[in-house]
Amino acid sequence: MPAWLVGVLTIAVLGGALFGLYRFVGGRGSTSNADATATKLPAAGASKNPYSKYVEVVGVRLFENDAKKPVVRFTVVNHSPAEITGLELQVVLKPVDSKPETEPVSEIDAKVGSVPANGTKEFEALLNTKMKIYELPDWQFLKTDFVVTAPN
CATH class of the missing domain: 1.20.5 (Single alpha-helices involved in coiled-coils or other helix-helix interfaces)
Structure with missing residues (x-):
């Protein structure tokens, strides 16, 4: 050879x-x-609320407002052909690699309001967390679990 x-x-x-x-x-x-x-992870639409299979929470961003308070902004998507009015969610933010017993980064009670048919609506709220803004995971490393609490 x-x-x-x-x-x-x-x-x-x-x-x-x-x-x-x-x-x-x-x-x-x-x-x-x-x-x-x-x-x-809970399956999409695992909630008993009939609207949960039509709702999606995407585009989570964490930042500081002018008062140096941590803020969360996300988009709520309505995949149904009908408008959803009075939408309220309980959103839990956790690190992607977290175990079930891991404490969440934050829990948000979001009173979203009306979301148009096949449309989106942005939601913004103060972040209730013990962490500083620089300690929070980046958006790629967050997962959102949510439950539709209203309407029923």
Whole structure:
């Protein structure tokens, strides 16, 4: 066999072995953790309220207002073909990688009001948290769980 072919085959075998080791050690652990986290989250529409299957909370942003108080802003989406009036939510913000027993970043009682059919509405409120603004997780690392409390 030529020396160049032996070198190429050696690199291919070592690369394959390293890739297999990476998939066995690193890849499997992250996949099982992601699956375990996904199964513990409440399913969309898990609330007993009939409107919960049409409502979605997205676009969560945390920032400070002019008074240096932490504020949360998010968008409520209405996926139904009818307007929802008097909408009230209880929103819980938690870190994405948190365990069920982990204390939430904040709990917000949101009196959203009317959301048009197939429309959106932004909501903003002071954040009730013990953390400073620089201690809060970034938006990519937050998950929102919510329950529709009104209308019934």
